[in-house]
Amino acid sequence: MLQRRVNQDSPTTSRDLRYSGRIASTPGALPPKSFLTTLVPSARVMDESASESTVSASSLEDVTAGLRRPSKYSFHHPTTSSVKVRRSSPTPRTDVNSVTNWNAPLVWEGTFDPVVIDNIYRKINPRIAVVVSAVVLNKFVVVFCCVLFLIFLKDFLESSEKYFLVGFRVTYHVFTDNEQEVPKIALGEGRKISVVTVPSAKRWQDVVFGRMKWIAVTIDKQIRGEADYLFMIDVDSVFHNRFGAESLSQLSAVLHRGYYQSTRREDFPYERRPKSKAYIPSHEGDYYYTAAMAGGYLEDMYKYCYEQSEEDAKNNIEAVWQDESHLNKYFLYNKPTKVLSSEYLWSDYDAIKPEIKVVRISHVVKDYAKVRPNGGM
Template identity: 75%
Template sequence: MLHHISINQLLGTFILLSVSLGVIYFFFNGGETMYERFCQPCQDNMELEGTDLLTGEQVKECNDNKLWRDLTMQQGLNYDQPSVMKGRTDVNSVTNWNAPLVWEGTFDPVVIDAIYKKMDPRVAVVVFAVGKYTRFLKAFLESGEKFFLVDFRVTYYIFTDNETDVPPVKMGAGRRISVVTVPSANRWQDVVLGRMKWATITIDKQIRNEADYLFMMDIDSVFRYRFGAESLSQLSAVLHRGYYKTTRNHFPYERRRESTAYIPYEEGDYYYTAAVWGGYLEDMYKLVKYCYEQSQVDAENHIEAVWQEESHLNKYLLYNKPTKVLSSEYLWADYDQIPADIKVVRISQLVKNYAEVRPNGGH
């Protein structure tokens, strides 16, 4: 009797183990697209991080993404010793959620580049050059090759309605241009909102397999100074030059309750620009898709957020804090005088005649 029970128990254990192994095999192989949707560069090693405060969805992250937070670097690198007593005293260099607030003088470019170069990330830059905005491509690309993540692997994804206007620009080693055709638009607002739609689709179909980090940038700007690895993080947002010294009640948030981008006057950290933002590929995909979907909800309710995707971007980042905040050095404008706290201008928006370059005359 005891011998008979032992055999049954052994058989039951074997069956249970076989079923478990089968489930595990399906989960890690047959279900690989689920992992790919959530995470790059890893695809099969995720852990639950928490809950998205806006959508209520569970947020997952790859354990292997710790590789992209690895602070190791090669031996024998020469650089200045950091000080615990000296540094920038005219600006704040940390947020109230303890994320870095990056200014010139708060990091060592030799050290930070060495750390990230060891990881050898692939960086995507998404820009839209629709209609007359193709005229800005040459200066953007040539200055990017001079100042943007030099010696890193970079692909510029140019979304345009006229491929023949994309200029030939000499690329550095490991750097290239990829052209994505998109339809023209009758309003500049539709171009702005269309960025989120076409970026979401293209990340899903193509960029996900080709990049680890992604930046969204405006094409009507040029790089003027080093824009390096200090800008990289899980989610990096840039302080809007016009509002980084103002109080939250003066931020141009969407104040109409009818919009999904609504933020009340008593809430807000900073006002972020939608002209430069970046992060891990999957975190950016989630944010870009969020802006697109929320703008679609607004459209169904016959409302358009006051600053289109920038309004939705600020709503998202208020409740899903960026892991790094970049100062207005990372997007200034040739329109404005440079104040004393901006030691360098890394990228700047160009002066232009909006009535002439925008499809609906800038209105």
């Protein structure tokens, strides 16, 4: 049973509201002196029995034009080289909060030293698993969706090799119903691709819910013995800048880029229907997190989300934002040990806000009418 770590019956204070939306009307709280060290958890005992498997994959050819929206919808992504930040001694930022009200780090560009953090973790030499899903929706759009999602996969993998935890051991677990079309990508030392075959789906919502089940099963059968940290990242994303070891923790959540500035819990799009297992009352909540990116030891989270969605299905109800609704309920009762700012998942649909000093990864612009033919954003 989940245990609430914060007294939900206590009256809401101005401090609660300030942190619930992350950005205050006054300068953000400065991080404690131990902030830098809290970015690095104690080393976890590792299982060195990771299996080495070679996955044969055919290259993706005949890239179909027009699968993405015109480039005019995309925004320029600022680079880390354009951000003037002291690297030897991080200067606390006063325009954002860099710690949550449960004293977990809230990570922004300029709140950590990337060289120090990466060097510490390289000595630990963790094994990192990344789960991405490229699944066809149904037989009527099989060709289109196959090409579309595998183009996403190619761009995702190529950009990840440039920016995601470079120099660390990474295994990409690709969930797909079309193993033969997984693109061949030049991988760095200690990095590999593992293909997990899963069934196709009739609706994109079914892909979302199925992903929770597949991840839970794959963790149980394979990933648990092969990785120390797991990331789940949407395949329709591209890395633009360094995404380093500062993101690692037992449970890392990412602030949704559409709600990270909100200071009202009532504004968060939580599931508000009591009938759903994802229900969160209007007076509760810390932040609104995206389900498109999460990291850490995720087995319990995915098992919980899948089981709760199954209970909803039995009661003929589907959470308003599917797995994201259940994930936010989980994080309410299981506080993240690290919260990553919206730098760690932006969207090419949105203009970049002043406090977003660098976009590390973003959702690409796409035609939702074709990607999600039964509706939804």
